[in-house]
Amino acid sequence: MSQATASERDIRNQIALGALAFADNCKQCHQLDGYGEEKLYPSLHNPALLADKSLMIKTILHGRAIGQDESGSETGRLMPRLSFLTNQEIAAIIAFITNSWGDEVLIVTDKQIEDAR
Ligand code: HEC
Numbered sequence: 850m851s852q853a854t855a856s857e858r859d860i861r862n863q864i865a866l867g868a869l870a871f872a873d874n875c876k877q878c879h880q881l882d883g884y885g886e887e888k889l890y891p892s893l894h895n896p897a898l899l900a901d902k903s904l905m906i907k908t909i910l911h912g913r914a915i916g917q918d919e920s921g922s923e924t925g926r927l928m929p930r931l932s933f934l935t936n937q938e939i940a941a942i943i944a945f946i947t948n949s950w951g952d953e954v955l956i957v958t959d960k961q962i963e964d965a966r
Pocket residue numbers: 871874875876877878879889890891893898905908909913914917918924925926927928929931942946
């Protein structure tokens with residue numbers, strides 16, 4: 850089997866694992882379809898957002914404090930930190946959401962997540 854085929858299969862497996870981890874850890878707020886709930890939970894159908902690897906990792910690991918987003922404007926909304934997730938689960942979730950709603954699948958490495966913890 851060629852290298853390319855093997856890695857495509859790895860990516861498909863990662864996306865499948867990510868779908869399960871998303872349902873367990875993100876769905877209650879962002880909804881299974883990723884559209885969230887207006888005013889409460891933001892939609893993840895946002896290719897620009899989903900292209901930002903380090904923002905994805907940081908948001909999942911550290912959550913978002915009430916009253917601030919990345920641009921410094923007030924939101925009054927809270928996302929809890931989900932740092933209890935394993936590196937593998939976080940990488941899988943990012944593969945799943947970027948495959949579903951982004952322009953391309955983002956593959957993050959164990960080290961990229963570990964460094965952000
Ligand atoms: C308890 C509810 C809740 C859970 C669970 C949750 N989120 Fe969030 N999430 C939020 C809220 C609220 C915001 C917006 C915070 C803000 O406005 O600053 C947010 C913001 C985000 C953003 C940034 C959106 C933007 O426009 O900047 C991303 C990406 C995200 N969440 C992904 C996830 C993923 C992936 C998971 C699961 C691993 C998850 N969230 C779990 C409530 C949640």
